Amino acid sequence: MTPMVDVAFLLLTFFMLTTKFRPPEVVKINLPASHSVQKLPESNVLTVTVSPQNTFFMGVSSQQSREKIFNAVVKPKLKNAGVSAVAIADSLKQFKLAESFRVDRDELDKYVVMARFADPKLRPVVKADADAGFEAVNHVIKVYKKANLLTFNLITVLKREVR
Amino acid sequence: MGIVDSPAGRRGIRKKGGRRSKRIGFHLDMTPMVDVAFLLLTFFMLTTTFSKSNTMEINTPPEKLEVKVAEKNVMTMRIAGDGMAYCSLGNEAPKRFHLYDAQDIRQLSLSRELRSLLMQQTKSNQKLVIVVKLSEKAKYKQLVDIIDELNLMKIDRFSLDDYMEQDALEIKRAV
Numbered sequence: 001m002t003p004m005v006d007v008a009f010l011l012l013t014f015f016m017l018t019t020k021f022r023p024p025e026v027v028k029i030n031l032p033a034s035h036s037v038q039k040l041p042e043s044n045v046l047t048v049t050v051s052p053q054n055t056f057f058m059g060v061s062s063q064q065s066r067e068k069i070f071n072a073v074v075k076p077k078l079k080n081a082g083v084s085a086v087a088i089a090d091s092l093k094q095f096k097l098a099e100s101f102r103v104d105r106d107e108l109d110k111y112v113v114m115a116r117f118a119d120p121k122l123r124p125v126v127k128a129d130a131d132a133g134f135e136a137v138n139h140v141i142k143v144y145k146k147a148n149l150l151t152f153n154l155i156t157v158l159k160r161e162v163r
Numbered sequence: 164m165g166i167v168d169s170p171a172g173r174r175g176i177r178k179k180g181g182r183r184s185k186r187i188g189f190h191l192d193m194t195p196m197v198d199v200a201f202l203l204l205t206f207f208m209l210t211t212t213f214s215k216s217n218t219m220e221i222n223t224p225p226e227k228l229e230v231k232v233a234e235k236n237v238m239t240m241r242i243a244g245d246g247m248a249y250c251s252l253g254n255e256a257p258k259r260f261h262l263y264d265a266q267d268i269r270q271l272s273l274s275r276e277l278r279s280l281l282m283q284q285t286k287s288n289q290k291l292v293i294v295v296k297l298s299e300k301a302k303y304k305q306l307v308d309i310i311d312e313l314n315l316m317k318i319d320r321f322s323l324d325d326y327m328e329q330d331a332l333e334i335k336r337a338v
Contacts, residue, residue, distance in 0.1 A: 125218065
């Protein structure tokens with residue numbers, strides 16, 4: 001029995017270590033369905049989320065890029081607002097752990113350009129709710145275009161329907 | 164079940180009153196531990212989803228690039244916010260189609276007439292380019308459905324364009 005138990009424990013540790021619990025979502029996104037089966041890579045992803053209320057959230061998968069974005073865009077803003085250095089370091093910590101953060105419509109281009117600057121290999125991705133207006137999504141696409149990100153992905157779920 | 168034979172098993176003939184004798188031929192029941200291990204194993208195996216999201220890849224042309232296409236090879240598809248698609252070939256007056264079939268409550272795919280129109284037009288004209296224009300009132304879902312449908316039909320000659328005021332006027336001519 002010992003070898004079987006050994007294998008069982010090996011598998012158990014493997015699954016325990018690889019399991020990543022899904023981080024809580026900032027907004028509930030109801031993805032549109034499509035027949036596309038292409039998979040999204042897990043690393044180097046720049047996601048712009050469009051909520052059903054047409055608000056924008058941005059997220060970068062790697063923590064280094066998050067730090068760079070923070071230093072380039074958020075830090076000067078906080079400094080101007082007169083926030084102390086300790087508080088800035090604290091918000092950096094929070095920022096690095098956050099999966100995505102809220103971005104204003106007219107600031108999106110700044111963040112996207114900075115993200116691209118921080119990591120040129122980023123894959124741009126649009127994760128929009130099925131009910132989001134086309135206008136908001138088009139804005140994201142235009143921002144990507146302006147940042148010279150010409151190939152991007154739209155996240156969808158697989159449609160389960162027979163034709 | 165779990166039987167652990169101590170290497171000194173043979174030696175273990177009882178000496179008088181020795182404390183060591185307790186270790187001899189010693190059994191350990193591992194069953195509960197193994198049960199728990201398997202329970203956890205099944206839990207983690209079932210909850211782990213190696214899920215990666217499905218995506219659609221979109222390539223957009225660089226801003227400066229311009230491709231000239233003869234007018235008769237262009238089919239414009241305008242999507243207004245009213246759930247209608249207005250298709251026009253070249254300069255013709257646009258024809259009105261329902262974007263989704265009325266009985267298709269969950270709006271899983273484009274309407275049959277629109278699909279057959281796309282199919283028939285691309286078959287009859289190999290050079291046809293479809294320009295899709297969505298108005299600001301259109302939903303993102305409609306964009307995804309249209310792109311998905313075109314991908315399914317293996318139509319790769321299509322492009323997205325901005326919806327202008329002129330397009331709104333054009334729609335009014337619709338038949």
